[in-house]
Amino acid sequence: MRAVEYDRYGPPEVLELREVPPPRAGKGTVVVRVAAASVNPKDCFVRKGWFRRITGRRFPRRTCYDFSGWVEEAGPGASGFARGDRVFGMVNGWGGGTCAEYIAVPRDEVCPLPEHMDIVESAAVPLAALTALQALRDIGRIGPESRVCVNGASGGVGSFAVQIAAAMGARVTAVCSAGNAGLCRGLGALRTVDYASERIEDSDERFDVFFDVFGNKPFDLTRGLLAPGGAYVTTVPNPKNLLYRLLTALSRTRARIVIVKSRRRDLETLLDLARRGALRPVIDGIYPMEKIRDAHRHVETKHTRGKIVVTVVA
Numbered sequence: 303m304r305a306v307e308y309d310r311y312g313p314p315e316v317l318e319l320r321e322v323p324p325p326r327a328g329k330g331t332v333v334v335r336v337a338a339a340s341v342n343p344k345d346c347f348v349r350k351g352w353f354r355r356i357t358g359r360r361f362p363r364r365t366c367y368d369f370s371g372w373v374e375e376a377g378p379g380a381s382g383f384a385r386g387d388r389v390f391g392m393v394n395g396w397g398g399g400t401c402a403e404y405i406a407v408p409r410d411e412v413c414p415l416p417e418h419m420d421i422v423e424s425a426a427v428p429l430a431a432l433t434a435l436q437a438l439r440d441i442g443r444i445g446p447e448s449r450v451c452v453n454g455a456s457g458g459v460g461s462f463a464v465q466i467a468a469a470m471g472a473r474v475t476a477v478c479s480a481g482n483a484g485l486c487r488g489l490g491a492l493r494t495v496d497y498a499s500e501r502i503e504d505s506d507e508r509f510d511v512f513f514d515v516f517g518n519k520p521f522d523l524t525r526g527l528l529a530p531g532g533a534y535v536t537t538v539p540n541p542k543n544l545l546y547r548l549l550t551a552l553s554r555t556r557a558r559i560v561i562v563k564s565r566r567r568d569l570e571t572l573l574d575l576a577r578r579g580a581l582r583p584v585i586d587g588i589y590p591m592e593k594i595r596d597a598h599r600h601v602e603t604k605h606t607r608g609k610i611v612v613t614v615v616a
C-alpha cells in the first residue's frame with residue numbers, strides 16, 4: 303500500500319509517498335481503508351521537529367491524524383464494526399500516519415459515519431472540531447447567552463468554534479480578517495472584529511469565554527476582556543500559558559489550555575450537530591495524496607480558510 307513518510311525533520315520536501323506493508327488488525331484495533339485525511343498545523347510542527355523531545359528520533363515517521371474511510375477488518379475485541387462500514391476519527395498521540403491507504407486504529411478512536419455525511423469532507427472534522435468542542439463546552443462551560451470571543455475564527459479550529467458556540471446559544475464575536483468577516487457571520491458570529499484594524503484587547507466588550515485559537519492574544523493581554531468568572535482558553539501549551547494556568551488554578555477568572563483528545567462520544571456529538579444543520583466543515587482545498595507537500599505548504603501559510611483535506615483513495 304502507499305503511505306506518506308519522512309526520514310528526517312524538515313520542510314515539506316521531506317514528505318515522500320512510498321510503498322509500505324499494510325497494517326494488520328491487532329487486538330482492539332480496526333483496519334480502515336482511508337478515503338481522506340486532513341492536514342492540521344500539528345502535522346507541520348511535528349514534521350519540522352518542534353516537538354522532537356516528545357516525538358524522538360525514530361524514523362520513518364508518518365503524517366496526519368484525521369481520517370475518514372471504510373472498515374477493512376476489525377481485530378479481536380473490536381466488535382461492532384463490519385467490513386465496509388463508513389467511519390471517521392482522529393488518532394490520539396504523536397504517531398499519526400492517517401495519510402496512508404490503510405491504517406490500524408484503536409477501536410475507541412473510530413466512529414461510525416452516517417450516510418448523509420460526505421466521506422471526503424468528513425476527514426476535515428475530527429481534530430479541529432473536537433478541539434473547539436472540548437475548549438468551549440468542557441473548559442469554557444458555555445451555555446445559552448454566554449458571550450464568547452473566538453480569535454482566529456476563520457481557520458480550522460475557529461470555523462468549528464464559531465458554529466459550536468452559536469449552536470449552544472452563545473453570542474459570538476469573531477476576530478478574523480476583513481476578507482473572512484462574511485464567512486464568520488455565515489457560521490453564526492453576531493459581530494466580527496478585523497484584527498488588522500482593531501485590537502480586540504482594547505474593546506469594551508466583556509466575554510464569558512475568550513478562546514484564543516490563533517494563539518497571539520495571551521492571558522495578560524486579554525484578562526480585562528473577561529467577565530467575572532470568565533475563562534481564557536488557548537490552544538498553545540507554551541511555558542507562559544502553563545504559568546498562567548497554574549497562577550489561576552484557584553481563581554474564579556481562569557486561564558486554561560485545551561489539549562484535544564479523540565473521544566467517540568464527542569465525535570457523535572459533532573455528528574448530531576451536523577445532522578441538525580448546525581455544523582459543517584469549511585473546506586479551503588482538497589489535495590490528492592500525491593500533492594501532500596502542497597497541502598502542508600498551504601497550512602503553513604497560516605491563512606487557511608477552514609480546512610485542508612487530502613484524498614487518499616483515488
Ligand SMILES: NC(=O)c1ccc[n+]([C@@H]2O[C@H](COP(=O)([O-])OP(=O)(O)OC[C@H]3O[C@@H](n4cnc5c(N)ncnc54)[C@H](OP(=O)(O)O)[C@@H]3O)[C@@H](O)[C@H]2O)c1
Nearest residue numbers: 343433454456457458459479497537560561562604605606
Ligand atoms: N492544543 C491542541 O490540542 C490544539 C488542537 C488544535 C489546534 N491547535 C493549535 O491551534 C492553532 C490554530 O489551529 P487551526 O487549525 O485553527 O489553524 P489554521 O487553520 O492554520 O488557522 C488559520 C487561520 O488563522 C487566521 N489568522 C491568521 N493570522 C491571524 C491573526 N493575526 N489573528 C487572528 N486570526 C489570524 C487566518 O485568517 P486570515 O487568513 O483571514 O488571516 C486563518 O483563517 C494552531 O497553533 C494549532 O497548532 C492546538
